[in-house]
Amino acid sequence: MKPLTPQELEAQLRDIGARRYHRLHPFHALLHGGKCTKGQVQAWALNRYYYQAMIPVKDASLIARCDDPALRREWRRRLGLDRDYVVSLAGLLPATRFAVEAYVHFVRDKTLLEAVASSLTELFSPQIISERLDGMLKGYDFVSADTLAYFSRRPPLAQRDSDFALDYVRREAKTPDAQQAVLKALEFKCDVLWAMLDALYHAYVAPKHIPPGAFVPEDQRRSA
């Protein structure tokens, strides 16, 4: 098997985003289209928060494995974007926890190249974030620009971070094996984000089967 050129590798990475990024998930259409109930938005926020809160843990574990000071320095800029941590995990969907932990373990246990590549979903995030900001501000009277401040700060940072990670991957993934590993890493990360929305949809949209112990929105309290 012949190695891909950097251009071909990038094209295949972008193709994964076009097919598998969670922007394509039906839950996002509901969320961004103002079609969710307040309880569904609360459930999304609760579960999304866990993902967000674990990102610094993931980045710290990547930095801990870097021999290269330049990569370490670059990645350290990501830390501190979100210093919050999870105060209580009560009500979190177990499937969210399993998916996010899989991401943390992936970054800890796979090659550094794969760990960097798994951050490449940020290539696709500016679009989803602008849809989220517009859609949620318009669709829900209980959501304000303030509530969504984290997301409105993200696009320029995501752009910078994903440019760096894409350059790194294009430069370092030279053999077919390394390139396939990079593509698999991005698919894996898309699977993580997708599984989180599958779990939300199943519990809170249809058929509204809330797993034992998970958050029950007010309007599902009687039936659950």
Added chain:
Amino acid sequence: MKPLTPQELEAQLRDIGARRYHRLHPFHALLHGGKCTKGQVQAWALNRYYYQAMIPVKDASLIARCDDPALRREWRRRLGLDRDYVVSLAGLLPATRFAVEAYVHFVRDKTLLEAVASSLTELFSPQIISERLDGMLKGYDFVSADTLAYFSRRPPLAQRDSDFALDYVRREAKTPDAQQAVLKALEFKCDVLWAMLDALYHAYVAPKHIPPGAFVPEDQRRSA
């Protein structure tokens, strides 16, 4: 907080099973009631197989951490029940992989007591297995006693294994902290099994949202 007596601890463990064991999941009612399509049974088998195939990995990692030769010897009897390994994971639901990996990591990273306690779902398995054998043989013409041989061999072994693990936990979990950790470990394990069925239900029963890359049954091929 006062420690529970071994009897009280056992009663609370059994109560978790009564409330959270995956026998209560709606997918099981469909599966065992002969209400699944062939594609749904295939999807269950494919995803269940991954769980089954990772059990020896989990048990080996528990044994690797045992200082006590008696516990090591006892646990070693579990190995070899299923020597198959996963030849291809094509089509596996990512949520299955994340849940099963969470179980493997739990056993590797938590205390030995918690690792042993997480096996206690076997306390509740004889009933689910006999329902499965009866229901599936009656309900599906593509399922034979031979197909289900693994499960028909399980109940006496599960009984022996869970008796051992329950004795161990009753004996070793003496402080309130240790006892709470034991209860949490069983809840965690129930969450793992439950999340696997949530993912199956979401992908293959309703609303039949199959994640990108996962197995597509023949009768969903057009719509997916």
